[in-house]
Amino acid sequence: MAGSIFSSFSELPRRALSAAVIAPPALAAVWLGGYALLALVLLISVLMGVEWARLVGYRGHPWLVRALAFAAPQPVIALLIGGWPIALLHLLLLTGALFALVGALDRDGSKRSGLWYAVGLPVLGLPLLCLIWLRAQEPQGAETVLWLVALVIATDIGAYFSGRLIGGPKLLPSVSPKKTWAGLLGGMTAAAGIGALAATLAFLGEGRAPVAAVAALSAVLAVVAQAGDLAESAVKRHFDVKDSGTLIPGHGGLFDRLDGFLLTLPALALLISLTGMNVLQWR
Numbered sequence: 001m002a003g004s005i006f007s008s009f010s011e012l013p014r015r016a017l018s019a020a021v022i023a024p025p026a027l028a029a030v031w032l033g034g035y036a037l038l039a040l041v042l043l044i045s046v047l048m049g050v051e052w053a054r055l056v057g058y059r060g061h062p063w064l065v066r067a068l069a070f071a072a073p074q075p076v077i078a079l080l081i082g083g084w085p086i087a088l089l090h091l092l093l094l095t096g097a098l099f100a101l102v103g104a105l106d107r108d109g110s111k112r113s114g115l116w117y118a119v120g121l122p123v124l125g126l127p128l129l130c131l132i133w134l135r136a137q138e139p140q141g142a143e144t145v146l147w148l149v150a151l152v153i154a155t156d157i158g159a160y161f162s163g164r165l166i167g168g169p170k171l172l173p174s175v176s177p178k179k180t181w182a183g184l185l186g187g188m189t190a191a192a193g194i195g196a197l198a199a200t201l202a203f204l205g206e207g208r209a210p211v212a213a214v215a216a217l218s219a220v221l222a223v224v225a226q227a228g229d230l231a232e233s234a235v236k237r238h239f240d241v242k243d244s245g246t247l248i249p250g251h252g253g254l255f256d257r258l259d260g261f262l263l264t265l266p267a268l269a270l271l272i273s274l275t276g277m278n279v280l281q282w283r
Helices: 002-008 012-032 034-058 062-071 074-102 114-136 141-166 181-202 211-238 254-258 261-275
Strands: 170-172 176-180
Touching: 012 034, 012 141, 034 062, 034 074, 034 114, 034 211, 034 254, 062 074, 062 114, 074 114, 114 141, 114 261, 141 176, 141 181, 141 211, 141 261, 170 181, 170 211, 176 181, 176 211, 181 211, 211 261
Parallel strands: none
Antiparallel strands: 170 176
16 A cells, blocks of 8 residues: 555656756746746747647657747747737737648648647747736736746645545546546645635735635636646647657656646736736735
8 A cells, every 4th residue: 555655656756856946947037027037938938839849740840840939939029029919919920820831731631730730839829928917917916926836836736646645536537547536626725725825925914815815716726727737638648649848857848847827827817907906916
């Protein structure tokens, strides 16, 4: 029994070491904002562009891999130059251009297609644009992004331990055989705890904090994060790929590590834009 428990966590030391190396500079860039955050976003966009092109079957077409890697940071640059309308238009036009670039390829029924290739641009571009927008929301833009990062990490950790210690019915075995309902509930609980802590710290010394509201929202975002994880797993299963890449020991590629942000960043940005108020200002 003890042996099976230890074997369930055999990959944990390598995952923890990778996180310990990667997390500090990434969190520092978020906190500092400005050029530090821009450099981080541009680097991530290029690396994820390479990963996506290889993931969806273009590993043997290096010029197409380079094309997507070159296109990936362009919407961010357009945002800096012309603002949101230009950035979104650039994202749309670039996606169409990438589709046209390879749309005539692979009409023999193979899984590789120009559509899969082109859709990678909004898949990674929109969350990164939302990250920049969320960080720019003042006051507490940095705190909001760090709260989101913390709750996604807590979701991952809570789901990892709950799923392996409790087990039980599978969440969506056809897509991700290891994920369980117990893991989802454990991730939601951990995320809610992070939300309660973030609300308490944000309103420290200012009277009653919206602990319950932010905790509940954090639990909902944990479900959104897991949906992003499952969506990435579905893509990998479609293309018979185990990991999106090999960049991060214990985690695979950047998509494997950042899949929880693919939907949570746009979801949170949409919520704040609709309410007109930073979540950590709710009362």
